[in-house]
Amino acid sequence: MVRMEPVIRPFRPADTEAVVALWESCGLVRPWNDPRRDIARKATVQPELFLVATDQEAVVAAGMAGFDGHRGWVNYLAVSPERQGGGLGRRLMRxxxxxxxxxxxxxxxxxxxxxxxxxxxxxxxxGYADDHTVSFGKRLIHDDAP
Ligand SMILES: CC(C)(COP(=O)(O)OP(=O)(O)OC[C@H]1O[C@@H](n2cnc3c(N)ncnc32)[C@H](O)[C@@H]1OP(=O)(O)O)[C@@H](O)C(=O)NCCC(=O)NCCS
Known part of the structure; x- marks a missing residue:
């Protein structure tokens, strides 16, 4: 049987639990970031830049991008542990x-x-290089607040 390459497509709401599980399996979820809230926020801003890669309908990679008018950003890039090293991260970044x-x-x-x-x-x-900047952040909405 011919094995098909994973397909890259925009995220759909039905992918939510699979994507959260993927991020958890890759160690990307932190207590101060609620991944479901992060997904809901992304649905309101450039949702077409939230991509998943699927293999036979299973989500095997995902990542969020955005353009703020000056710079583009990528967050939450993850390839499922059993698929890492197979070129999928490179494909998503491209x-x-x-x-x-x-x-x-x-x-x-x-x-x-x-x-x-x-x-x-x-x-x-x-082809990415260290910009030798210090990253600063300030939380505006606390996901872990009751
Ligand atoms: C980082 C990550 C997205 C990379 O995806 P991937 O599919 O495993 O990477 P690829 O197979 O596309 O690798 C592309 C190139 O990166 C380099 N590379 C990838 N993993 C590497 C590793 N562990 N060590 C050294 N080089 C590595 C290699 O040069 C590789 O090219 P090659 O296969 O021709 O040698 C994936 O490993 C991952 O999900 N990690 C856990 C989550 C994470 O930390 N995400 C990043 C948040 S900033």
Missing amino acids: EFERLLTDLGCPKLNLQVRAGNEQVIAFYESL
Whole structure:
């Protein structure tokens, strides 16, 4: 039987639980980020830049991108552990680059948690370089508040 490549397509609401499970399996969910709230927020801003890769309907990779008018961003990029190293992360990033370029986005930024050396090697292999910036953040909405 011919094995088909995973298909990359925009996220659909029915993918929610599979995507949350994928992010959890990749260690991307933190107590202060409610992934379901993050998905609901993304549905309100450039939802077409929230992509999943599916294999026989199963979600095997996902990621969120956005363009703020100055920079593009990618968050929550994940490939299921059993599919990592097979080129799917590269394919998803190339698709984000294509979509962002079509929007006129001049540069894509992304954040990697300090010490995540494997992911640093992944992005370097795709042509990304350390901008030597310190990343600052300020929480505006607390997901873990009751
Ligand atoms: C990071 C991640 C998305 C990469 O996806 P992937 O499908 O495994 O990566 P690919 O197979 O497309 O790798 C592309 C290239 O990156 C490099 N690379 C990937 N994983 C690597 C690793 N662990 N160590 C060194 N280089 C690596 C290789 O050069 C590879 O090219 P090659 O296969 O021709 O050698 C995936 O490993 C993942 O989901 N990790 C856990 C979640 C995470 O930390 N996400 C990042 C949030 S910022």
